[in-house]
Amino acid sequence: SNAHIRCRTIIEVLGKPKKHVEDALEEYINHIKQDSELVILNEDYSEIKEQGKLWSKFVDLDVVIKGTRKLISFCFEYMPSSIEVIKPEQLTMLNPELSNFLNDLQARLHNVDMVVKQLKTENDFLRHNMNAIIQNTIMKKVTEQY
Numbered sequence: 001s002n003a004h005i006r007c008r009t010i011i012e013v014l015g016k017p018k019k020h021v022e023d024a025l026e027e028y029i030n031h032i033k034q035d036s037e038l039v040i041l042n043e044d045y046s047e048i049k050e051q052g053k054l055w056s057k058f059v060d061l062d063v064v065i066k067g068t069r070k071l072i073s074f075c076f077e078y079m080p081s082s083i084e085v086i087k088p089e090q091l092t093m094l095n096p097e098l099s100n101f102l103n104d105l106q107a108r109l110h111n112v113d114m115v116v117k118q119l120k121t122e123n124d125f126l127r128h129n130m131n132a133i134i135q136n137t138i139m140k141k142v143t144e145q146y
Contacts, residue, residue: 002067003088003091004064004067005067005068005085005088005091006041006062006085006087007061007063007064007065007083007084007086008063008084009060009061009082009083010060011028011058011061011081012057012081013025013028013058015055016054017055018055021055021057022057025057025058025059028078029059029061032061032063037067038065038066039064040061040063041063042061043059043060043062045058045060046060058081068093068097069097071085076104
């Protein structure tokens, strides 16, 4: 449906260096502000915090989004860490809209799954090669001593 949807959402950026995290979050918000189907009513920024070796900063947004289609694309595009629909109390979604959403979701999940499997394969390959190098080094040292 095309009804306006009011949401509270949190968008977080995690990374390094510190300056990049601050710039990236600012860029994200400027991008949202340029979208005619989104209106930010209020934005509340956190202080930047160190998390291990990374930096983290988030913004709490009060936003009005034009329609469920835009709400779904907002979630995919900006990947908020949380989203809470405040108004309206009830949303209606047409079958094709729901099907498109589920297919987009599946495609993205498959992509993530593929990347994870690819990284695991590369990791296993590197681990196997490292073990072979260690064994060869040990065998070389042992045979040199005799």
